[in-house]
Amino acid sequence: xxxxxxxxxxxxxxxxxxxxxxxxxxxxxxxxxxxxxxxxxxxxxxxxxxxxxxxxxxxxxxxxxxxxxxxxxxxxxxxxxxxxxxxxxxxxxxxxxxxxxxxxxxxxxxxxxxxxxxxxxxxxxxxxxxxxxxxxxxxxxxxxxxxxxxxxxxxxxxxxxxxxxxxxxxxxxxxxxxxxxxxxxxxxxxxxxxxxxxxxxxxxxxxxxxxxxxxxxxxxxxxxxxxxxxxxxxxxxxxxxxxxxxxxxxxxxxxxxxxxxxxxxx
Amino acid sequence: xxxxxxxxxxxxxxxxxxxxxxxxxxxxxxxxxxxxxxxxxxxxxxxxxxxxxxxxxxxxxxxxxxxxxxxxxxxxxxxxxxxxxxxxxxxxxxxxxxxxxxxxxxxxxxxxxxxxxxxxxxxxxxxxxxxxxxxxxxxxxxxxxxxxxxxxxxxxxxxxxxxxxxxxxxxxxxxxxxxxxxxxxxxxxxxxxxxxxxxxxxxxxxxxxxxxxxxxxxxxxxxxxxxxxxxxxxxxxxxxxxxxxxxxxxxxxxxxxxxxxxxxxxxxxxxxxxxxxxxxxxxxxxxxxxxxxxxxxxxxxxxxxxxxxxxxxxxxxxxxxxxxxxxxxxxxxxxxxxxxxxxxxx
Numbered sequence: 001x002x003x004x005x006x007x008x009x010x011x012x013x014x015x016x017x018x019x020x021x022x023x024x025x026x027x028x029x030x031x032x033x034x035x036x037x038x039x040x041x042x043x044x045x046x047x048x049x050x051x052x053x054x055x056x057x058x059x060x061x062x063x064x065x066x067x068x069x070x071x072x073x074x075x076x077x078x079x080x081x082x083x084x085x086x087x088x089x090x091x092x093x094x095x096x097x098x099x100x101x102x103x104x105x106x107x108x109x110x111x112x113x114x115x116x117x118x119x120x121x122x123x124x125x126x127x128x129x130x131x132x133x134x135x136x137x138x139x140x141x142x143x144x145x146x147x148x149x150x151x152x153x154x155x156x157x158x159x160x161x162x163x164x165x166x167x168x169x170x171x172x173x174x175x176x177x178x179x180x181x182x183x184x185x186x187x188x189x190x191x192x193x194x195x196x197x198x199x200x201x202x203x204x205x206x207x208x209x210x211x212x213x214x215x216x217x218x219x220x221x222x223x224x225x226x227x228x229x230x231x232x233x234x235x236x237x238x239x240x241x242x243x244x245x246x247x248x249x250x251x252x253x254x255x256x257x258x259x260x261x262x263x264x265x266x
Numbered sequence: 267x268x269x270x271x272x273x274x275x276x277x278x279x280x281x282x283x284x285x286x287x288x289x290x291x292x293x294x295x296x297x298x299x300x301x302x303x304x305x306x307x308x309x310x311x312x313x314x315x316x317x318x319x320x321x322x323x324x325x326x327x328x329x330x331x332x333x334x335x336x337x338x339x340x341x342x343x344x345x346x347x348x349x350x351x352x353x354x355x356x357x358x359x360x361x362x363x364x365x366x367x368x369x370x371x372x373x374x375x376x377x378x379x380x381x382x383x384x385x386x387x388x389x390x391x392x393x394x395x396x397x398x399x400x401x402x403x404x405x406x407x408x409x410x411x412x413x414x415x416x417x418x419x420x421x422x423x424x425x426x427x428x429x430x431x432x433x434x435x436x437x438x439x440x441x442x443x444x445x446x447x448x449x450x451x452x453x454x455x456x457x458x459x460x461x462x463x464x465x466x467x468x469x470x471x472x473x474x475x476x477x478x479x480x481x482x483x484x485x486x487x488x489x490x491x492x493x494x495x496x497x498x499x500x501x502x503x504x505x506x507x508x509x510x511x512x513x514x515x516x517x518x519x520x521x522x523x524x525x526x527x528x529x530x531x532x533x534x535x536x537x538x539x540x541x542x543x544x545x546x547x548x549x550x551x552x553x554x555x556x557x558x559x560x561x562x563x564x565x566x567x568x569x570x571x572x573x574x575x576x577x578x579x580x581x582x583x584x585x586x587x588x589x590x591x592x593x594x595x596x597x598x599x600x601x602x603x604x605x606x607x608x609x610x611x612x
Contacts, residue, residue, distance in 0.1 A: 057504045081507030088505070091498055094360055095552040101494075108495050109507030113488040116555060161506070 005069045008032045009084065009165045009197065013063035014053055016221075023221040024049050026063070031165060031199050036191045038208040039201040040232075041218030042242055047201035048089070050218070051167045054199070055086045067165075081109035085158035087168040091150075093142055100138040102153050103129055106160025128159040132186060148179030155186065159196075166190070168200040172207065180204070184211040209233055209256045217241065233257040274556055281563035285342060288567040292338045292574040293330060297581060300326050332468055339476070340466035341573040341587075342566035344532040347479045347524040349546070349565025352539030353558055354486055354521035357493040358514060359424050366525040366539035369427055369518070370408040373435035375529045377442045378404025380456050384449040393470030397459070398530035405526040408434060413518060421511060424500070427518075461586030462535030464573050471531050478527045482520050483562060489517060490554035497552070537591040538565050538572075541599045548602050568595070 009031040016024040024046045031037060031054075039047050052058040054065055056072040065072040067083060085106070093102075106128070107121045117125075129135045132152045137145065142153060151171060158166060171187065172180035188211055191198045202208040208215055209229035217225040217232050219241045225232045235248045238259060247260045294302050300322075307318040308327060351366035359368065367373075378400035389396050412434050416426035446453050466472060486493075492513050495503035500510050528535070542565040543557070550560045569587070572594055576587040 052501075055505060057501060076507075077504055077509045078507040081505060086505040088499075088502060091502060093498060094362060095356075095497060095547060097494075097497075097552050101551070101553050105491075105494055105498070105506060108491055111491050113491070158505075 007068055007164075008066075009054060009068075009199075010066045011050075011054060011063065012066070014050070014060045014065065015062035016049060016053055016058060016060050018049075024053060024060075025221045027218075027221070027223055028063075029216060029223070029226075031197045033164065033197055034191070034195050035197045035199075036188065036211075036213045037197075037199045038212035038215045038229075039199060039218065040203075040205060040208050040215055043203075045218040046221035047218055048169055049221075051086065051169050051199070051201060055084050055167055056080050078109045081161055083163060084165045084167065085161040085163035087151075087154050087158050087166070087171055089169040089173060091154055096141045096143060098138065099134060099140050099142055099145070099153050100125065100129070102142050103134075103156045103160050106157040109161060124162065125160055128156045131159065131190065132156040146179075147175050148182060151175065151179070151183055152186070155183070159190065163196060165197045165199070168198070170201050170203055173203060180207060187211070205233060205238070205259045209258065210251065210254060230257050233259060277550055277556065278559055278563070281560060281567070285563050285567045285570070288570045289338050289342060292341070292570045293334045295574060295578060296329070296334060298326070298329055300330055305330055336469045336472050337464055337466045337573070338570055340472050340531050341464050341569045343472065343476050343479050344464070344528040344535060345538055345542070345569025345572075346562035346566035347483065347528045348535060348539035348569075349542035349561040350483050350486060350558055351521040351524040351528075352565075353543040353546075353554065353561050354493065354517055354524075355539075356543055357496045357554065358517055358521070359428060360497060360499065361424075361428070362544070363540070365536075366521065366528075367534070367536075369431035369522075370412045370434045370438070371405040371522055371525045371529070372534050373438035373442075374404035374406075374408025375401040375526065376404070376456075376460050376534060377438045377445075378402070379459050379533070380442045380445050380449075380452070383452040383455050383459070384445055392474050393468070394474070394530060398465075398471075401533075402526045402530050404438075405529055406522060408438065409518065409522040413515070422514060458586055459533040462533040462588035462591070463576065463584060463586050464532055466531055475527045475531055479524055482524045482527070483558070486517065486520050486524075487558050489513065490558055493517070493554040493558075494552075532587070534588065535569065535591060536588045537595050538569055541595045542568060544599065545602060 011027055011029050014024055014027045027050060039050065041047055049058065053060050056065065056075070059073055067075065067080065072080060103125050104117060107117060107124065110121065111117060129138060132155055134149065134152050134156055137149060142150065145153065155171070168187070172183050175183065184207060187198055187200065190196050212229065214227065215229050215232040216223055217237065224241060225237055233248055235246050238244060238246050245262045247262060248257050249260065250256070251258045290302055290305065293305055294300055304322050304326065308330060311318055348366050355364040355366055355368055356362060379397045382396040382400040385396065387396060391399055412427065412430045413422060415430040415434065416422050418426065446456050492503070492508050495506045495508045504510050543561050546557055546561040546564050550556045569591070572590040573587050575594070576590045577584045579585060
């Protein structure tokens with residue numbers, strides 16, 4: 001493979017299996033500056049595993065991931081973390097950290113021992129707290145925040161890494177509708193304003209269609225469709241992948257495809 | 267409680283003052299009471315910054331310089347080392363119930379000490395008898411064994427580490443009980459040793475153990491940021507740029523080294539390594555950049571005072587300091603927990 005900084009996060013022919021047989025098979029994809037991509041598919045279709053492979057915490061059995069032209073497996077964690085940030089599905093924190101302390105942890109890949117956080121680090125932390133609207137929560141204990149607020153803090157922590165690629169694993173799961181919308185608006189704004197490339201695993205097809213430019217549909221570890229929401233979300237494909245019969249109609253305002261379930265009894 | 271209100275430097279200065287005051291009281295009090303003023307004059311004379319006329323008996327100089335000061339220094343070092351090791355293990359294992367002994371250090375150390383006490387041999391090495399030497403080797407050997415048991419390929423999952431530590435400790439405890447049973451005469455010594463007590467005679471042991479502890483604790487402090495990340499889980503730590511497995515083995519080694527070093531001069535002092543980190547966390551927050559030095563200083567002060575109680579309460583008989591740490595520390599810990607119930611989600 002040619003070593004060149006192409007500015008891309010690229011997966012080529014990734015294969016992976018756990019002992020219990022869950023699999024990612026022959027997945028190739030490319031994520032570049034400004035991309036806003038939703039990763040959809042049924043539970044167990046390999047969304048989370050794919051994100052872990054892309055971030056280098058899992059090693060693929062076949063294929064490889066390259067980050068700006070270099071093999072992810074050959075990079076140090078610190079180098080990866082300065083470019084790729086991951087927002088995990090859940091974060092359990094056993095001890096009382098304040099919001100500011102949590103967000104500051106996003107500077108871990110830049111901090112040098114003994115020096116600690118520099119003025120520049122503190123500035124980045126303030127900036128991302130402002131951008132995610134959690135400036136007022138700085139001194140609060142993370143554990144006492146609502147689900148939506150916690151999710152903002154975790155996203156702010158990821159942004160403090162100043163990543164070029166932001167991978168999110170179901171960032172709106174467990175949230176109420178208003179918080180889901182808030183988080184997705186935030187992700188889109190960060191993508192548009194800062195050019196951060198976003199790949200987010202999502203379970204809500206309609207929100208995915210509304211907020212993302214491109215969708216990747218996974219089924220049993222393989223990509224079955226990729227393209228604009230209108231290209232990916234067709235009634236036939238949803239029947240095939242999710243075994244649910246649906247109607248797909250254009251959103252009255254944005255024209256994005258919206259999926260409506262048709263009960264079997266009809 | 268205080269976090270956010272008092273700055274980093276102020277907090278640490280206050281804790282240093284606390285340690286100095288605890289030490290001063292502990293040096294002053296004993297079978298022969300030596301006034302603090304006299305101790306200060308002695309010290310000033312010794313380091314040649316003062317020239318006070320000696321109007322105290324020469325025996326006081328020996329009591330302070332040769333007996334009490336090394337013992338108090340030892341207690342401060344042991345308390346600090348155990349507290350720092352406790353912080354490390356709680357973060358690595360992401361477990362508030364973790365203490366420095368959790369992955370088998372105590373079992374290995376106790377077996378080593380028991381073997382030394384039942385063997386009809388005596389030896390001395392750098393001021394240490396056979397008991398501390400075998401206890402240290404037992405502690406470090408057990409951690410190495412447990413680490414390798416828990417390893418699955420390139421990874422060492424913390425759950426395996428906990429379980430392997432528990433299993434190996436139980437096994438070692440059985441062997442130890444058997445040895446105690448057949449030896450008979452060593453029974454009481456072994457029991458006392460496992461309850462902990464400062465065994466410092468003069469400066470030599472402190473001069474060996476002290477630098478090991480200080481260097482170990484300093485190295486851990488350099489990894490404070492990584493310990494923060496570990497608290498979010500190993501996967502999240504990896505996302506934040508921490509080389510998880512390498513840092514884990516380094517931190518396990520450093521934590522065990524502090525624990526093993528502490529064990530050589532104090533036996534198995536319980537409670538300090540479990541509770542002091544929590545106390546420090548409640549007072550100063552969970553960020554390891556402040557938590558590590560704060561725990562070290564609080565732990566040092568605490569054990570200095572606990573040791574003072576242990577040797578004064580039934581003087582001239584000493585009671586094991588582990589009894590004092592539990593009796594003093596537990597109620598205080600419960601008080602803090604209840605007071606901070608909301609902040610501390612137990």
